[in-house]
Amino acid sequence: MEKPNIRDMSLKEIEALITSLGKEQYRARQVMKWLYQKDATSFAEMTTLSRESRSLMEEKVIIAEPTIDRIQSSADGTKKALFRLADGLFIESVLIPGRNHWTACLSTQAGCAMGCLFCLTGRRGLTRNLLPSEITGQMTMLRRHTQEGPDIKNIVLMGMGEPLANYDHTVKAIRILTSDYGLGFSNRKITVSTCGLVPQILRLGQDICVNLAISLNAPDDRRRNDLMPVNRKYPLKTLLSACRDYPMPGRRMLTFEYILMSGINDSPEDAKKLARLLKGIRCKLNLITLNEFPGSSFRTPSKVTVRAFQQILLDHHYTAILRASRGSDILAACGQLSGTG
Ligand code: SF4
Known part of the structure; x- marks a missing residue:
């Protein structure tokens, strides 16, 4: 054995x-x-x-970690690491530069079963869940083998896969990442991003205290059903009720990620609908312009459209941040990871 x-x-x-x-x-x-x-x-x-x-x-027992196969650098400073797992599968992590620190975006699954239409990872389907050592191993290897390693201060579980679909291994990995005897990260510096698996969101809030980001992407069920199949199981009303119940100590806020797609979800009417939908939830919004990838039928909206969308949310007193798309030239941006380098 x-x-x-x-x-x-x-x-x-x-x-x-x-x-x-x-x-x-x-x-x-x-x-x-x-x-x-x-x-x-x-x-x-x-x-x-x-x-x-x-x-x-x-x-x-043995001691084993994934190995880094190669690291690519984007013109904007973003780096993408391709890891080889013990069974020969490949996964990817991304290092995103900030003003004084780096953020590591780690994967939790090889592929993803959630099937979001705008996402390259989703198109490839799920191969398997990552083990705790394969999740923490991305961090330990990046820290050890990249120049930026010592300056990684934030971790987002937003790479390949749906972290909450690999619940037990993700939570165990977070416990190691935040343990005083492990990697010693503050739980305030760790964000789990989910497409909206409601039972697991409720469980996560009881099990550990980390930041939560919801990949929202539509202001109503009709469009969210089309873009994200998970919404047919957990529609917006159920999802937002779980968000309201998610424990948020101190001044922490939930994050809603909203990928803007031209002609799909980026109209002024959509922004107003979104503002009404999130009323009463302590949250901030990350607006991300779609990263096109080969074979994708969705298009990036114009800067003018994106700014107008943001302004409506600001006018409704939301913190709405326009996230610069990073690393798209090396397919390292949101929704572009495929595990093929
Ligand atoms: S957006 Fe996230 S949850 Fe959706 S298919 Fe892609 S990796 Fe999976």
């Missing part, structure tokens, strides 16, 4: 492993630190553990 990967284990699971080997429970915290803070890739490096403990662990 194949040995499990220790990077797929939570602190509790490593504690159970260590105690089953007859060793002290607190050693698990040391192991986590070796893995995530000192970047150990073998048990031999874990010199705070006895030689016997190290060889006992080596008998039970």
